[in-house]
Amino acid sequence: MTEIIRAQLPRGPNGEKDPNDFARSGNVHILNDAIAEQAKAAGPAPPRFHLLTPDELASRPAAQYRIKRVLPAEGIAVIYGPPKSGKTFIVLDAAAAITEGREWFGYRTRPCPIVYVGLEGEGGLSQRWQAYRLVKGDAGKDRLKFVTAQLSLLLADDITDLANAIKAARADAGIVVIDTLNAASPGADENSSVDMGRIIAAAKRLQATLGGLVLLVHHAGKELSRGLRGHSSLSGAVDAILEVSRDNNDNREWAVTRAKDGPESEPRPFRLDVVEIGTDEDGDPITSCIVEPVEHKSGEVARHRKPPGGNQKIALEAIGEALKASSEYGKSGAPDFRPCVRYDAAVDAAADRLPVEKKRTRERARLAVQGLVSAGHLSYQDDWVWLP
Numbered sequence: 001m002t003e004i005i006r007a008q009l010p011r012g013p014n015g016e017k018d019p020n021d022f023a024r025s026g027n028v029h030i031l032n033d034a035i036a037e038q039a040k041a042a043g044p045a046p047p048r049f050h051l052l053t054p055d056e057l058a059s060r061p062a063a064q065y066r067i068k069r070v071l072p073a074e075g076i077a078v079i080y081g082p083p084k085s086g087k088t089f090i091v092l093d094a095a096a097a098i099t100e101g102r103e104w105f106g107y108r109t110r111p112c113p114i115v116y117v118g119l120e121g122e123g124g125l126s127q128r129w130q131a132y133r134l135v136k137g138d139a140g141k142d143r144l145k146f147v148t149a150q151l152s153l154l155l156a157d158d159i160t161d162l163a164n165a166i167k168a169a170r171a172d173a174g175i176v177v178i179d180t181l182n183a184a185s186p187g188a189d190e191n192s193s194v195d196m197g198r199i200i201a202a203a204k205r206l207q208a209t210l211g212g213l214v215l216l217v218h219h220a221g222k223e224l225s226r227g228l229r230g231h232s233s234l235s236g237a238v239d240a241i242l243e244v245s246r247d248n249n250d251n252r253e254w255a256v257t258r259a260k261d262g263p264e265s266e267p268r269p270f271r272l273d274v275v276e277i278g279t280d281e282d283g284d285p286i287t288s289c290i291v292e293p294v295e296h297k298s299g300e301v302a303r304h305r306k307p308p309g310g311n312q313k314i315a316l317e318a319i320g321e322a323l324k325a326s327s328e329y330g331k332s333g334a335p336d337f338r339p340c341v342r343y344d345a346a347v348d349a350a351a352d353r354l355p356v357e358k359k360r361t362r363e364r365a366r367l368a369v370q371g372l373v374s375a376g377h378l379s380y381q382d383d384w385v386w387l388p
Helices: 019-025 028-042 054-058 087-100 122-136 156-168 193-210 233-237 300-304 310-325 343-351 358-374
Strands: 065-067 075-081 114-118 144-147 175-179 213-219 240-246 252-259 268-279 285-293 379-381 384-386
Touching: 019 028, 065 087, 075 087, 075 193, 075 233, 087 114, 087 122, 087 144, 087 175, 087 213, 087 240, 087 285, 114 122, 122 268, 122 285, 144 156, 156 193, 175 193, 193 213, 193 233, 310 343, 310 358, 310 384, 343 358, 343 384
Parallel strands: 075 213, 075 240, 114 144, 114 175, 175 213
Antiparallel strands: 240 252, 252 268, 268 285, 379 384
16 A cells, blocks of 8 residues: 655755756755655554454444434434325424424434425425424424425535535534435436445435434335335445334334344334314315324234334235145144144245345244244244234
């Protein structure tokens, strides 16, 4: 590796001022001697890599949070869900709670500035904030800013301009919400590893420039059990993933489905309450919604909760299909009407679907099946598996 030395050029005996002067006068040796003397006085350059002892590593501070066990203070996170699931309402509610420093769904928060880049409908975002402020107040409004101008993560100038605007407002080192990833990457193919790589690199550049957390709002894929829409590199590049879901009975919930420095969470149910915020020019009411947590009834969580992990969801779907195709019923204590499959067949079915490296599919599939059994999503006895 080439070593760079910064040296003060000496004045030569014949008035030489730069290397070209020394070369023309034949006094290059004077220049070389001066540089060598300064390099000796400067001493060796510090090592580029510092090797930590186990004690030094253990003494490093723990990862900080914005919402404890939900959102880290630094890095990249994604919140996603299908259309009409309520993900934007959840994001806005969480953002407001953080700016106020109040608990959110029972989790502690640490206040910080938040910049919400809303790219899918300025009018709708305005109405959502009006509804929130009307019902829950705006105690943290000084920490909350909105951007509604169009933005492309694929344009370096857009990232630079956004970062400069955030720094000028002294809102860096907080959270930047990009709603949505699709709207912020016009023309990109989300299924392409190249385009998704560019999107990820842009989000990381924004985070490195500002510090804090970049939170991407994204859509679910057509098959909800497969998680995030688009190339799988996105899920591997982020520090936390939150899923928002809604069933056919209008039951909504969110859950942490991936956290690099913490556990996944149980689903947290919520509802959207309609709020009237005014009337339009025809005298008709203008409405929006706010998020309200919903308490589970006793015993309901154990019976109806979804598998928290992305791999578990995929595994349960695959095993469910294997059970439908099975001709074995009522094995090892299962009800007579319950189809059953062997444990290894359940692992094989899950392994065929999991989006992980081929050499790790059986290991991950086995962990997913074990997790499903432990959580009560599958019954297992004497090498047979069935749905409870």
